[in-house]
Amino acid sequence: RKEVEQDPGPFNVPEGATVAFNCTYSNSASQSFFWYRQDCRKEPKLLMSVYSSGNEDGRFTAQLNRASQYISLLIRDSKLSDSATYLCVVRGSSNTGKLIFGQGTTLQVKP
Amino acid sequence: GAGVSQTPSNKVTEKGKYVELRCDPISGHTALYWYRQSLGQGPEFLIYFQGTGAADDSGLPNDRFFAVRPEGSVSTLKIQRTERGDSAVYLCASSLGGMETQYFGPGTRLLVL
Numbered sequence: 001r002k003e004v005e006q007d008p009g010p011f012n013v014p015e016g017a018t019v020a021f022n023c024t025y026s027n028s029a030s031q032s033f034f035w036y037r038q039d040c041r042k043e044p045k046l047l048m049s050v051y052s053s054g055n056e057d058g059r060f061t062a063q064l065n066r067a068s069q070y071i072s073l074l075i076r077d078s079k080l081s082d083s084a085t086y087l088c089v090v091r092g093s094s095n096t097g098k099l100i101f102g103q104g105t106t107l108q109v110k111p
Numbered sequence: 112g113a114g115v116s117q118t119p120s121n122k123v124t125e126k127g128k129y130v131e132l133r134c135d136p137i138s139g140h141t142a143l144y145w146y147r148q149s150l151g152q153g154p155e156f157l158i159y160f161q162g163t164g165a166a167d168d169s170g171l172p173n174d175r176f177f178a179v180r181p182e183g184s185v186s187t188l189k190i191q192r193t194e195r196g197d198s199a200v201y202l203c204a205s206s207l208g209g210m211e212t213q214y215f216g217p218g219t220r221l222l223v224l
Contacts (some may be wrong), residue, residue: 008151028185032210043215044154049122087153096167101153101158 003027006088006102010060014110017078021033022107030100033064036074037084038104044087047073078096078109113137115216117203123222124193132188132219136205143186144204146170147179151196154202160186161209193223 006023013019025033034051048055050062050071061074071088088102116135124130135144141162146154156170160180164175168178175193190197199222204213 004153043217045215046212052169074123084153086132089153091210095209096157096159097211097213098144098159098167099146099154100156101146103151106154 002102003020003100004088004090006104006105008103008105010108012108012110013078015078015080018074018076019078019107020075021073021086021088021107023073023102025069025071025088025090025100026085027090027092028066028069030090030092033071034091034099035060035062035071036087036089036101038087039084044101046055047086058065074079075107078107080109080111083109112175115203115205117213117219119219120122120217121220121222122140122206125224126193126195128193130190130193130221130222132190132201134186134188134203134205134216136184136186136203140207140214141183141214142206142209142211144190144206145166145186146202146204146215147197148200148218150199157188159209161177166209190221193221195223197221200222201207 035047036044037047054063059107085104138149143160145157148154159167162183174190178188200218201218
């Protein structure tokens with residue numbers, strides 16, 4: 001079983017739609033959680049960190065449920081420019097800072 | 112300021128050859144990471160440097176892979192006796208410290224024929 005699991009999609013949605021991605025992680029000792037965005041043939045870039053209290057950045061909302069070991073990302077009012085792969089990322093329980101990535105979920109926003 | 116840079120951007124080699132991939136981190140970043148990303152997968156951790164020393168090399172797949180960071184800045188990932196299965200994008204990331212935000216370079220696309 002992978003440490004971080006995501007539905008690879010693709011998710012095809014029209015502009016303006018609301019879309020949600022989910023992710024589960026297996027190590028209950030994991031300390032930090034993130035969503036990264038990766039455009040085709042580009043490097044991953046940090047989209048947002050995820051906190052137990054939930055956090056919002058414009059159209060993006062991330063939530064963490066430690067009890068269920070579940071992370072979510074909600075995108076409201078989807079734009080064409082949101083088309084990308086969204087990577088669920090967990091920082092392990094060690095103190096080395098290494099990141100553990102999910103497979104990624106592909107989003108395609110269509111006009 | 113300048114981000115993380117990696118060279119070459121693409122490398123094609125033949126099975127059995129030796130390759131070196133270079134990473135130039137953001138100036139002042141003491142932590143440096145190497146990851147490998149295969150097609151359709153997320154990046155997988157290879158090795159972490161804090162300064163000049165490899166603090167965690169648990170992700171290196173076997174002894175054909177080795178990395179150095181002799182002066183605590185530029186790092187080189189070395190792969191001996193390359194195999195077709197080594198074909199992937201090799202990503203480097205750096206951060207101010209071990210638990211800070213990691214910034215990724217554009218990667219080196221390695222193709223082993």
